Amino acid sequence: MSWIREQFTFHDQQRLLTRLAERVKAFQGLSAAEIGDVLANAEKCTFEPGMAIVKEGNIGAHMYIILEGDASVAKRGRSGDVELARLGGADSFGEMALADNQARCATVTALTPCILVRLNDQIIKSRPEIGVKIYRNIARVLSERLRDADEALAWRL
Numbered sequence: 001m002s003w004i005r006e007q008f009t010f011h012d013q014q015r016l017l018t019r020l021a022e023r024v025k026a027f028q029g030l031s032a033a034e035i036g037d038v039l040a041n042a043e044k045c046t047f048e049p050g051m052a053i054v055k056e057g058n059i060g061a062h063m064y065i066i067l068e069g070d071a072s073v074a075k076r077g078r079s080g081d082v083e084l085a086r087l088g089g090a091d092s093f094g095e096m097a098l099a100d101n102q103a104r105c106a107t108v109t110a111l112t113p114c115i116l117v118r119l120n121d122q123i124i125k126s127r128p129e130i131g132v133k134i135y136r137n138i139a140r141v142l143s144e145r146l147r148d149a150d151e152a153l154a155w156r157l
């Protein structure tokens with residue numbers, strides 16, 4: 001099994017601009033022109049149900065945004081895989097890999113046919129004014145997830 005990678009067409013980009021600006025946390029505060037610049041350097045990826053989008057332990061350098069479909073986030077535990085979250089349209093994952101290019105901390109698997117935006121750090125390096133906004137938003141997303149994980153852990157202890 002393999003995933004399909006394609007470039008966004010001009011029409012794809014135009015349809016996505018407003019939707020992404022309103023719904024994707026990593027793009028909050030970006031103008032339509034800035035989101036257009038990000039999409040010009042992004043890839044459109046399609047995954048079939050059951051396909052691993054990213055695998056825990058693999059080195060990553062991309063962040064993903066789900067345009068359509070649902071995915072499961074799972075981590076290896078003592079007794080096997082533990083589902084951490086279910087993701088849907090406008091959710092993102094892989095933010096840490098975008099920031100540090102280190103090993104993935106979880107596996108994300110497509111539950112339904114998924115269409116995703118795959119981002120690398122090329123736009124962040126070439127347009128630091130956009131990168132600062134994206135990294136600020138990523139920090140907010142990761143902070144929210146850490147708070148939720150702390151809360152869940154506290155109730156288990």
